[in-house]
Amino acid sequence: MDNIVSESLVVSPVKRKDGTYSLRLCINQGQLTVGMLKTVMDTMAKFNLTSLRATTGQRMNLEGIPEAKLSEVVASLGTAVEKAPPGLSVCSGAGVCLYGVQESRAVGDKVLALVKENGPYPFKVKSGVSGCKLACGLSFIRDIGLVGAPKGWDVYFGGAATRNAGVGIQLGKNVSEDEALSMIGKALVYYRENGRKRERTSGTIKRLGADALLAAVK
Ligand code: SF4
Missing domain, CATH: 3.90.480.10 (Sulfite Reductase Hemoprotein;Domain 2)
Structure with a gap:
Protein backbone atom coordinates (compact mmCIF):
# COMPACT_ATOMS: atom_id res chain seq x y z
CA MET A 1 0.00 0.00 0.00
CA VAL A 81 -21.44 18.27 1.91
CA GLU A 82 -24.66 18.85 3.86
CA LYS A 83 -26.77 16.82 1.44
CA ALA A 84 -25.62 13.87 -0.66
CA PRO A 85 -25.97 14.54 -4.41
CA PRO A 86 -28.76 12.68 -6.29
CA GLY A 87 -28.27 8.92 -6.44
CA LEU A 88 -28.02 6.55 -9.36
CA SER A 89 -28.10 2.76 -9.59
CA VAL A 90 -26.53 1.43 -12.74
CA CYS A 91 -25.81 -2.09 -13.94
CA SER A 92 -22.59 -3.17 -15.63
CA GLY A 93 -24.17 -2.80 -19.10
CA ALA A 94 -23.55 -4.20 -22.56
CA GLY A 95 -19.82 -3.49 -22.51
CA VAL A 96 -19.37 -6.04 -19.73
CA CYS A 97 -22.47 -8.17 -19.31
CA LEU A 98 -23.33 -11.02 -21.69
CA TYR A 99 -27.02 -10.14 -21.63
CA GLY A 100 -26.69 -6.40 -22.16
CA VAL A 101 -28.12 -4.75 -25.27
CA GLN A 102 -27.26 -1.15 -24.29
CA GLU A 103 -24.32 0.46 -22.55
CA SER A 104 -25.61 1.79 -19.25
CA ARG A 105 -22.75 3.65 -17.54
CA ALA A 106 -22.27 6.57 -19.94
CA VAL A 107 -26.05 7.11 -20.13
CA GLY A 108 -26.16 6.97 -16.34
CA ASP A 109 -23.83 9.98 -16.17
CA LYS A 110 -26.09 11.88 -18.60
CA VAL A 111 -29.20 11.08 -16.55
CA LEU A 112 -27.48 12.29 -13.40
CA ALA A 113 -26.43 15.51 -15.15
CA LEU A 114 -30.07 16.08 -16.21
CA VAL A 115 -31.28 15.55 -12.66
CA LYS A 116 -28.79 18.08 -11.34
CA GLU A 117 -29.59 20.57 -14.10
CA ASN A 118 -33.37 20.62 -13.59
CA GLY A 119 -33.53 20.74 -9.77
CA PRO A 120 -34.28 21.52 -7.03
CA TYR A 121 -37.22 19.14 -6.59
CA PRO A 122 -39.86 18.65 -3.91
CA PHE A 123 -38.00 15.58 -2.64
CA LYS A 124 -35.18 13.21 -3.57
CA VAL A 125 -34.92 11.79 -7.09
CA LYS A 126 -33.29 8.42 -7.58
CA SER A 127 -32.40 6.97 -10.98
CA GLY A 128 -31.77 3.48 -12.28
CA VAL A 129 -30.17 2.55 -15.60
CA SER A 130 -30.02 -1.04 -16.87
CA GLY A 131 -28.55 -2.47 -20.04
CA CYS A 132 -31.41 -4.93 -20.63
CA LYS A 133 -34.88 -5.86 -19.44
CA LEU A 134 -33.54 -7.87 -16.50
CA ALA A 135 -33.16 -4.41 -14.95
CA CYS A 136 -30.35 -5.09 -12.46
CA GLY A 137 -29.99 -1.29 -12.10
CA LEU A 138 -33.41 -1.24 -10.33
CA SER A 139 -34.85 0.82 -13.21
CA PHE A 140 -38.47 -0.25 -12.71
CA ILE A 141 -38.61 0.96 -9.11
CA ARG A 142 -36.66 4.22 -9.32
CA ASP A 143 -38.06 7.71 -9.90
CA ILE A 144 -36.30 7.64 -13.26
CA GLY A 145 -35.74 4.31 -14.98
CA LEU A 146 -34.02 3.43 -18.24
CA VAL A 147 -34.08 -0.14 -19.53
CA GLY A 148 -31.99 -1.19 -22.53
CA ALA A 149 -34.05 -2.30 -25.55
CA PRO A 150 -32.88 -3.66 -28.95
CA LYS A 151 -32.85 -0.25 -30.64
CA GLY A 152 -32.67 2.12 -27.70
CA TRP A 153 -34.33 2.54 -24.33
CA ASP A 154 -37.59 1.94 -22.53
CA VAL A 155 -38.20 4.94 -20.26
CA TYR A 156 -39.98 4.87 -16.89
CA PHE A 157 -40.84 7.63 -14.43
CA GLY A 158 -42.31 7.48 -10.95
CA GLY A 159 -41.28 4.02 -9.82
CA ALA A 160 -40.79 3.45 -6.09
CA ALA A 161 -39.48 0.79 -3.77
CA THR A 162 -40.87 2.31 -0.58
CA ARG A 163 -44.10 4.30 -0.14
CA ASN A 164 -46.46 3.86 -3.14
CA ALA A 165 -44.21 0.97 -4.18
CA GLY A 166 -44.53 -0.04 -7.80
CA VAL A 167 -43.18 0.15 -11.33
CA GLY A 168 -42.93 3.59 -12.89
CA ILE A 169 -45.12 4.85 -15.72
CA GLN A 170 -43.71 3.93 -19.12
CA LEU A 171 -43.01 7.16 -21.00
CA GLY A 172 -41.41 5.62 -24.07
CA LYS A 173 -40.56 2.26 -25.63
CA ASN A 174 -37.43 1.49 -27.66
CA VAL A 175 -36.68 5.21 -28.15
CA SER A 176 -33.28 6.73 -28.96
CA GLU A 177 -31.00 8.00 -26.20
CA ASP A 178 -31.76 11.62 -27.14
CA GLU A 179 -35.52 10.99 -27.04
CA ALA A 180 -35.18 9.21 -23.71
CA LEU A 181 -33.23 12.10 -22.17
CA SER A 182 -35.69 14.63 -23.56
CA MET A 183 -38.64 12.74 -21.99
CA ILE A 184 -36.85 12.51 -18.66
CA GLY A 185 -36.06 16.22 -18.73
CA LYS A 186 -39.74 17.09 -19.30
CA ALA A 187 -40.88 14.66 -16.61
CA LEU A 188 -38.46 16.24 -14.13
CA VAL A 189 -39.77 19.71 -14.88
CA TYR A 190 -43.33 18.40 -14.43
CA TYR A 191 -42.37 16.95 -11.04
CA ARG A 192 -40.52 20.11 -10.01
CA GLU A 193 -43.55 22.27 -10.88
CA ASN A 194 -46.31 19.98 -9.56
CA GLY A 195 -44.89 17.89 -6.73
CA ARG A 196 -45.62 18.81 -3.13
CA LYS A 197 -42.85 19.24 -0.57
CA ARG A 198 -41.43 15.82 0.47
CA GLU A 199 -43.64 14.04 -2.05
CA ARG A 200 -41.77 11.54 -4.23
CA THR A 201 -42.55 11.26 -7.94
CA SER A 202 -44.76 8.21 -7.25
CA GLY A 203 -46.90 10.29 -4.87
CA THR A 204 -47.30 13.12 -7.38
CA ILE A 205 -48.39 10.66 -10.08
CA LYS A 206 -50.79 8.93 -7.70
CA ARG A 207 -52.34 12.28 -6.76
CA LEU A 208 -52.53 13.87 -10.24
CA GLY A 209 -52.79 10.80 -12.47
CA ALA A 210 -50.52 9.19 -15.06
CA ASP A 211 -52.30 10.95 -17.95
CA ALA A 212 -51.17 14.37 -16.70
CA LEU A 213 -47.55 13.17 -16.66
CA LEU A 214 -47.85 11.60 -20.12
CA ALA A 215 -49.33 14.82 -21.52
CA ALA A 216 -46.45 16.83 -20.01
CA VAL A 217 -43.75 14.74 -21.70
CA LYS A 218 -45.28 14.70 -25.21
S1 SF4 B 1 -29.58 -5.43 -16.49
FE1 SF4 B 1 -28.99 -6.79 -18.13
S2 SF4 B 1 -27.10 -5.86 -18.92
FE2 SF4 B 1 -27.44 -5.04 -16.89
S3 SF4 B 1 -26.26 -6.38 -15.53
FE3 SF4 B 1 -28.41 -7.09 -15.55
S4 SF4 B 1 -28.40 -8.69 -17.08
FE4 SF4 B 1 -26.57 -7.47 -17.43
Whole structure:
Protein backbone atom coordinates (compact mmCIF):
# COMPACT_ATOMS: atom_id res chain seq x y z
CA MET A 1 0.00 0.00 0.00
CA ASP A 2 2.99 2.33 0.43
CA ASN A 3 3.08 3.31 -3.26
CA ILE A 4 -0.68 3.90 -3.49
CA VAL A 5 -1.76 7.53 -3.44
CA SER A 6 -4.76 8.35 -1.27
CA GLU A 7 -7.74 9.97 -3.00
CA SER A 8 -10.12 12.44 -1.47
CA LEU A 9 -13.82 11.59 -1.09
CA VAL A 10 -16.98 13.68 -0.82
CA VAL A 11 -18.96 12.66 2.27
CA SER A 12 -22.31 13.55 3.79
CA PRO A 13 -23.01 13.10 7.54
CA VAL A 14 -26.20 11.55 8.91
CA LYS A 15 -27.01 11.39 12.66
CA ARG A 16 -27.96 7.96 14.00
CA LYS A 17 -30.35 6.92 16.76
CA ASP A 18 -27.54 6.16 19.22
CA GLY A 19 -26.00 9.63 18.79
CA THR A 20 -23.16 8.49 16.54
CA TYR A 21 -22.79 9.61 12.93
CA SER A 22 -22.69 7.79 9.65
CA LEU A 23 -20.83 9.27 6.71
CA ARG A 24 -22.27 8.62 3.28
CA LEU A 25 -19.39 8.19 0.82
CA CYS A 26 -20.73 9.86 -2.34
CA ILE A 27 -19.06 7.62 -4.90
CA ASN A 28 -20.35 7.55 -8.46
CA GLN A 29 -21.93 4.38 -9.92
CA GLY A 30 -20.49 2.21 -7.17
CA GLN A 31 -16.94 2.66 -8.46
CA LEU A 32 -14.17 2.87 -5.88
CA THR A 33 -10.57 3.40 -6.95
CA VAL A 34 -7.61 1.91 -5.11
CA GLY A 35 -6.75 5.42 -3.88
CA MET A 36 -10.25 5.85 -2.44
CA LEU A 37 -10.06 2.45 -0.76
CA LYS A 38 -6.73 3.41 0.79
CA THR A 39 -8.24 6.62 2.17
CA VAL A 40 -11.13 4.68 3.69
CA MET A 41 -8.93 1.89 5.08
CA ASP A 42 -6.43 4.32 6.62
CA THR A 43 -9.28 6.32 8.18
CA MET A 44 -10.96 3.23 9.59
CA ALA A 45 -7.69 2.02 11.09
CA LYS A 46 -6.77 5.43 12.51
CA PHE A 47 -10.14 6.00 14.23
CA ASN A 48 -10.83 2.35 15.06
CA LEU A 49 -14.00 2.28 12.94
CA THR A 50 -15.29 -1.20 12.14
CA SER A 51 -18.43 -0.83 10.02
CA LEU A 52 -18.44 0.02 6.30
CA ARG A 53 -21.75 -0.81 4.64
CA ALA A 54 -22.85 -0.90 0.99
CA THR A 55 -26.09 1.01 0.28
CA THR A 56 -28.82 0.17 -2.23
CA GLY A 57 -27.83 3.30 -4.15
CA GLN A 58 -24.35 1.89 -4.88
CA ARG A 59 -22.61 4.07 -2.33
CA MET A 60 -20.97 3.25 1.00
CA ASN A 61 -21.78 4.26 4.57
CA LEU A 62 -19.06 4.48 7.18
CA GLU A 63 -20.89 3.90 10.46
CA GLY A 64 -20.39 4.41 14.18
CA ILE A 65 -18.48 7.69 14.24
CA PRO A 66 -18.59 9.45 17.66
CA GLU A 67 -19.77 13.08 17.39
CA ALA A 68 -16.56 14.33 19.03
CA LYS A 69 -14.48 12.73 16.26
CA LEU A 70 -16.72 13.60 13.31
CA SER A 71 -14.79 16.59 11.97
CA GLU A 72 -11.46 14.73 12.24
CA VAL A 73 -12.88 11.71 10.39
CA VAL A 74 -14.32 13.98 7.68
CA ALA A 75 -10.97 15.73 7.27
CA SER A 76 -9.24 12.36 6.97
CA LEU A 77 -11.65 11.25 4.21
CA GLY A 78 -12.01 14.46 2.20
CA THR A 79 -14.69 17.14 2.19
CA ALA A 80 -18.21 17.20 3.59
CA VAL A 81 -21.44 18.27 1.91
CA GLU A 82 -24.66 18.85 3.86
CA LYS A 83 -26.77 16.82 1.44
CA ALA A 84 -25.62 13.87 -0.66
CA PRO A 85 -25.97 14.54 -4.41
CA PRO A 86 -28.76 12.68 -6.29
CA GLY A 87 -28.27 8.92 -6.44
CA LEU A 88 -28.02 6.55 -9.36
CA SER A 89 -28.10 2.76 -9.59
CA VAL A 90 -26.53 1.43 -12.74
CA CYS A 91 -25.81 -2.09 -13.94
CA SER A 92 -22.59 -3.17 -15.63
CA GLY A 93 -24.17 -2.80 -19.10
CA ALA A 94 -23.55 -4.20 -22.56
CA GLY A 95 -19.82 -3.49 -22.51
CA VAL A 96 -19.37 -6.04 -19.73
CA CYS A 97 -22.47 -8.17 -19.31
CA LEU A 98 -23.33 -11.02 -21.69
CA TYR A 99 -27.02 -10.14 -21.63
CA GLY A 100 -26.69 -6.40 -22.16
CA VAL A 101 -28.12 -4.75 -25.27
CA GLN A 102 -27.26 -1.15 -24.29
CA GLU A 103 -24.32 0.46 -22.55
CA SER A 104 -25.61 1.79 -19.25
CA ARG A 105 -22.75 3.65 -17.54
CA ALA A 106 -22.27 6.57 -19.94
CA VAL A 107 -26.05 7.11 -20.13
CA GLY A 108 -26.16 6.97 -16.34
CA ASP A 109 -23.83 9.98 -16.17
CA LYS A 110 -26.09 11.88 -18.60
CA VAL A 111 -29.20 11.08 -16.55
CA LEU A 112 -27.48 12.29 -13.40
CA ALA A 113 -26.43 15.51 -15.15
CA LEU A 114 -30.07 16.08 -16.21
CA VAL A 115 -31.28 15.55 -12.66
CA LYS A 116 -28.79 18.08 -11.34
CA GLU A 117 -29.59 20.57 -14.10
CA ASN A 118 -33.37 20.62 -13.59
CA GLY A 119 -33.53 20.74 -9.77
CA PRO A 120 -34.28 21.52 -7.03
CA TYR A 121 -37.22 19.14 -6.59
CA PRO A 122 -39.86 18.65 -3.91
CA PHE A 123 -38.00 15.58 -2.64
CA LYS A 124 -35.18 13.21 -3.57
CA VAL A 125 -34.92 11.79 -7.09
CA LYS A 126 -33.29 8.42 -7.58
CA SER A 127 -32.40 6.97 -10.98
CA GLY A 128 -31.77 3.48 -12.28
CA VAL A 129 -30.17 2.55 -15.60
CA SER A 130 -30.02 -1.04 -16.87
CA GLY A 131 -28.55 -2.47 -20.04
CA CYS A 132 -31.41 -4.93 -20.63
CA LYS A 133 -34.88 -5.86 -19.44
CA LEU A 134 -33.54 -7.87 -16.50
CA ALA A 135 -33.16 -4.41 -14.95
CA CYS A 136 -30.35 -5.09 -12.46
CA GLY A 137 -29.99 -1.29 -12.10
CA LEU A 138 -33.41 -1.24 -10.33
CA SER A 139 -34.85 0.82 -13.21
CA PHE A 140 -38.47 -0.25 -12.71
CA ILE A 141 -38.61 0.96 -9.11
CA ARG A 142 -36.66 4.22 -9.32
CA ASP A 143 -38.06 7.71 -9.90
CA ILE A 144 -36.30 7.64 -13.26
CA GLY A 145 -35.74 4.31 -14.98
CA LEU A 146 -34.02 3.43 -18.24
CA VAL A 147 -34.08 -0.14 -19.53
CA GLY A 148 -31.99 -1.19 -22.53
CA ALA A 149 -34.05 -2.30 -25.55
CA PRO A 150 -32.88 -3.66 -28.95
CA LYS A 151 -32.85 -0.25 -30.64
CA GLY A 152 -32.67 2.12 -27.70
CA TRP A 153 -34.33 2.54 -24.33
CA ASP A 154 -37.59 1.94 -22.53
CA VAL A 155 -38.20 4.94 -20.26
CA TYR A 156 -39.98 4.87 -16.89
CA PHE A 157 -40.84 7.63 -14.43
CA GLY A 158 -42.31 7.48 -10.95
CA GLY A 159 -41.28 4.02 -9.82
CA ALA A 160 -40.79 3.45 -6.09
CA ALA A 161 -39.48 0.79 -3.77
CA THR A 162 -40.87 2.31 -0.58
CA ARG A 163 -44.10 4.30 -0.14
CA ASN A 164 -46.46 3.86 -3.14
CA ALA A 165 -44.21 0.97 -4.18
CA GLY A 166 -44.53 -0.04 -7.80
CA VAL A 167 -43.18 0.15 -11.33
CA GLY A 168 -42.93 3.59 -12.89
CA ILE A 169 -45.12 4.85 -15.72
CA GLN A 170 -43.71 3.93 -19.12
CA LEU A 171 -43.01 7.16 -21.00
CA GLY A 172 -41.41 5.62 -24.07
CA LYS A 173 -40.56 2.26 -25.63
CA ASN A 174 -37.43 1.49 -27.66
CA VAL A 175 -36.68 5.21 -28.15
CA SER A 176 -33.28 6.73 -28.96
CA GLU A 177 -31.00 8.00 -26.20
CA ASP A 178 -31.76 11.62 -27.14
CA GLU A 179 -35.52 10.99 -27.04
CA ALA A 180 -35.18 9.21 -23.71
CA LEU A 181 -33.23 12.10 -22.17
CA SER A 182 -35.69 14.63 -23.56
CA MET A 183 -38.64 12.74 -21.99
CA ILE A 184 -36.85 12.51 -18.66
CA GLY A 185 -36.06 16.22 -18.73
CA LYS A 186 -39.74 17.09 -19.30
CA ALA A 187 -40.88 14.66 -16.61
CA LEU A 188 -38.46 16.24 -14.13
CA VAL A 189 -39.77 19.71 -14.88
CA TYR A 190 -43.33 18.40 -14.43
CA TYR A 191 -42.37 16.95 -11.04
CA ARG A 192 -40.52 20.11 -10.01
CA GLU A 193 -43.55 22.27 -10.88
CA ASN A 194 -46.31 19.98 -9.56
CA GLY A 195 -44.89 17.89 -6.73
CA ARG A 196 -45.62 18.81 -3.13
CA LYS A 197 -42.85 19.24 -0.57
CA ARG A 198 -41.43 15.82 0.47
CA GLU A 199 -43.64 14.04 -2.05
CA ARG A 200 -41.77 11.54 -4.23
CA THR A 201 -42.55 11.26 -7.94
CA SER A 202 -44.76 8.21 -7.25
CA GLY A 203 -46.90 10.29 -4.87
CA THR A 204 -47.30 13.12 -7.38
CA ILE A 205 -48.39 10.66 -10.08
CA LYS A 206 -50.79 8.93 -7.70
CA ARG A 207 -52.34 12.28 -6.76
CA LEU A 208 -52.53 13.87 -10.24
CA GLY A 209 -52.79 10.80 -12.47
CA ALA A 210 -50.52 9.19 -15.06
CA ASP A 211 -52.30 10.95 -17.95
CA ALA A 212 -51.17 14.37 -16.70
CA LEU A 213 -47.55 13.17 -16.66
CA LEU A 214 -47.85 11.60 -20.12
CA ALA A 215 -49.33 14.82 -21.52
CA ALA A 216 -46.45 16.83 -20.01
CA VAL A 217 -43.75 14.74 -21.70
CA LYS A 218 -45.28 14.70 -25.21
S1 SF4 B 1 -29.58 -5.43 -16.49
FE1 SF4 B 1 -28.99 -6.79 -18.13
S2 SF4 B 1 -27.10 -5.86 -18.92
FE2 SF4 B 1 -27.44 -5.04 -16.89
S3 SF4 B 1 -26.26 -6.38 -15.53
FE3 SF4 B 1 -28.41 -7.09 -15.55
S4 SF4 B 1 -28.40 -8.69 -17.08
FE4 SF4 B 1 -26.57 -7.47 -17.43
